[in-house]
Amino acid sequence: MTSKDCGSHGHSRRNLIRRIIWSIIFIIFIIFLTILLVWAILQPSKPRFLLQDATVYAFNVSGNPPNLLTSNFQITLSSRNPNDKIGIYYDRLDLYATYRSQQITFRTSIPPTYQGHKEVNIWSPFVYGTSVPVAPFNAMSLQSDRDNGVVTLIIRADGRVRWKVGTFITGKYHLYVKCQAFINFGNRAAGVIVGDNAVKYTFSDNSCSVNV
Numbered sequence: 001m002t003s004k005d006c007g008s009h010g011h012s013r014r015n016l017i018r019r020i021i022w023s024i025i026f027i028i029f030i031i032f033l034t035i036l037l038v039w040a041i042l043q044p045s046k047p048r049f050l051l052q053d054a055t056v057y058a059f060n061v062s063g064n065p066p067n068l069l070t071s072n073f074q075i076t077l078s079s080r081n082p083n084d085k086i087g088i089y090y091d092r093l094d095l096y097a098t099y100r101s102q103q104i105t106f107r108t109s110i111p112p113t114y115q116g117h118k119e120v121n122i123w124s125p126f127v128y129g130t131s132v133p134v135a136p137f138n139a140m141s142l143q144s145d146r147d148n149g150v151v152t153l154i155i156r157a158d159g160r161v162r163w164k165v166g167t168f169i170t171g172k173y174h175l176y177v178k179c180q181a182f183i184n185f186g187n188r189a190a191g192v193i194v195g196d197n198a199v200k201y202t203f204s205d206n207s208c209s210v211n212v
Contacts (some may be wrong), residue, residue, distance in 0.1 A: 044163060045082045047115070049208040051155055051179035052076040052122075055200040059185070061146070062131070067139040069104050072128040073097065075155060077179070079123075081115045086163055088115040091172060093159035097127050097181075099151070100138050105129035114164075127155070146185055155179040161212065179208035 058072040077095070081088050093110040096103055108125045115121055134142060145151045157177035163170045183201060184190040191199035 044086045046210045046212050047088055047161075047175075048080045048082055049157070049177045049179065049210055050078045050080075051181060051203055051206045051208055052078060053200055053202045054155075054181050054183065055194060055198055056183060056191075057195075057198045058128075059146075059151075059183070061134075061139065061143055065136070065139070066143065067134050067136055068131045069134050069139075069142070070130050070132070071097070071105060072126065073105075074124060074126050075181075076122065076124045077155070077157070078120060079115065080120045081118060084117050086165055087117060089113075089162040089164060089169070090115065090121075090175075091160045091162060093157055093175070095123075095125055095127055095155065095157050097129075098154045098156055099134070099142060102135055102138050104132050104134065104153075106132075110159075149185055149187065151183045151185060153181045153183060155181050155208075157208075173212050176211040177208050179206065181206075 053076045055074040056072075057074070058070055060070050062068045062070065075095070079090075090110070090113050092112065094107040095110065096107045097105045105127050106129050108127050110123050110125060113121060142151065156179075157175070159175045159177075160172045161175045162172055181201075181203065191201040194200045
């Protein structure tokens, strides 16, 4: 074989490799374009959360100075999938309460679950904290709010979700949920007594903000 034949053979082989590489790139581009078009046509919506009620079993400030908070709530939180063609996997969902941006309870985990099209899930976990240190300025505000009768808490949910379109499942997205809870300690008649020193407060149309 002459050197000219060897050069021609090598050039043909390089052209073949280039064609294979460009074919693979083209196929990947078509796949991603198809996924993007399907996603745009379906127009997925975020899940909608609603804080329905909170049963307060304990809410006490102690210590000297008083900056240790012991609290125990049972909340009812519902989630609705507004999409009629997209399912939602809740791979992780942790609930906790905050007061003036400070976390005042431990995290409570919701078991992983799948939410089908237009489906509603309802969870009723306990959210609690025992002798949780509260920043001095927050402790003063908390005691003042308690004395005035109403304490505003934020119930938060942090988690990871995936979307399911047909057989296609996306990667994980971070989910942030924030719900306001107005606890009326000054008027027990605002709630329903459900046990020894336990009061259930029902919230009307208390929708939560959701970011994904």
